[in-house]
């Protein structure tokens with residue numbers, strides 16, 4: 001087990017890809033704080049991890065709230081005494097409808113930025129004091145392959161995921177001397193359980209299969225190994241990086 005005695009917070013861990021990250025980290029021995037705005041779903045994931053012999057707890061969090069993200073970190077510290085890993089996975093994605101940029105209204109744009117960009121900053125601010133004090137930490141920010149391909153009709157979302165890369169790089173430089181690694185992952189289109197309706201179409205799936213070097217659909221499990229690697233000691237000298245995990249669709 002590569003993450004024995006480590007404590008990991010996974011935001012948006014209640015459903016979709018975040019749920020797979022939570023299970024994967026727990027299987028490697030981490031104590032997992034499943035943090036989600038969908039509290040009932042977070043509770044189910046934590047219970048499933050416990051039932052499988054792992055350690056986990058659920059925390060309700062809205063990443064747009066300074067108070068709630070601070071409370072999330074305090075709850076984790078109270079329960080487990082430390083925070084080693086933060087997976088900034090919560091995002092507005094499957095809840096969004098694809099539309100022409102002219103049709104996106106200002107409130108929706110602001111909401112996407114509040115969750116997908118500012119939310120990461122809130123979570124980092126909440127866990128940083130513990131990581132600094134411990135002399136080590138791993139922050140993994142979930143971007144998206146859409147920022148490489150420039151997916152159309154999702155301008156706010158793609159812009160927010162581009163911002164995640166800049167955020168990752170600048171933060172990595174600020175916390176490097178605290179021995180905190182900050183990296184990001186750019187997943188390809190993933191059948192996550194929550195994006196089947198609205199966001200993802202059969203045509204898009206067929207298109208992605210064709211454009212990948214490994215020509216098949218992508219599932220949450222395809223991303224878990226990279227998260228574990230970035231959370232583990234194996235990646236201790238890697239920071240500020242953005243890794244595409246998409247079956248070789250984007251090569252850059």
Ligand SMILES: NC(=O)c1ccc[n+]([C@@H]2O[C@H](COP(=O)([O-])OP(=O)(O)OC[C@H]3O[C@@H](n4cnc5c(N)ncnc54)[C@H](O)[C@@H]3O)[C@@H](O)[C@H]2O)c1
Pocket residue numbers: 011012013014015016017018035036037038061062063064089090091092093094095115119142143144145146186187188189190191192194195
């Ligand atoms: N599925 C894909 O194809 C794909 C591809 C690239 C990147 N991503 C990114 O991966 C992450 C997970 O994707 P998914 O497919 O599981 O999406 P999803 O929409 O199913 O999951 C988003 C998660 O974030 C949570 N969340 C939303 N707003 C929140 C808030 N304010 N506070 C706390 N939690 C909040 C949701 O409850 C949910 O658990 C997202 O950041 C998404 O942008 C997904």
